[in-house]
Amino acid sequence: MNFLIKFFATGFFVGYLPFAPGTAATLLALGIYLLLPKNLSFYLIFIFFSFFFGVYLAGKGEKLFGNKDDRRIVIDEMVGFFVAILFLPATAKFIFLAFLLFRFFDILKFSLIRKLQSLPGGWGVILDDLFAGLFTNLILQFFRLTKIL
Secondary structure (H helix, E strand, O other): OHHHHHHHHOOOOHHHOOOOHHHHHHHHHHHHHHHOOOOHHHHHHHHHHHHHHHHHHHHHHHHHHOOOOOOOOOHHHHHHHHHHOOOOOOOHHHHHHHHHHHHHHHHHOOHHHHHHOOOOHHHHHHHHHHHHHHHHHHHHHHHHHOOOO
C-alpha cells in the first residue's frame, strides 16, 4: 500500500526528480490533460475525484515522508493545474499561459495561498495549489472574456 501511495502522491515518481519536481509534475498534468477526452462533464468529475484523492494521498504521503508538504509530494501541482485550465479553450496559447501563470502563483505563494498551507494534513497541501490554479484560471478567463487573448 505504501508503494501505491508514494507512486500516486509523487506523480508517478516525478516528485523524486532532484530539480524542479513541481514544474515537472505540472508538465505531467499538462500531458494528462491533453490525453483526456474534451468533455466538460467528464473533466469536472475527473477534477472532483483528483481533488479528494489528492487530499488523501498528500496526507498519507506526509506521514510516509515525515515532512509537512514534502517536496516529493506533487499530486497538489497536478490538481492545481487541472483547475487552472478548467473552462478554458484547449488551445496552445491558453495551455501555455495556464502553465506559466500557475507555476508563478504556486512558487510565489501569495498571502492567502500561504495561509492555506497551514491547514492540517492533505488539505493544506492540496488547497494552496488549488487556489493557485483558481487565480490562474480567473486571470485567463478575464483575458478570454475581454478578448485580450
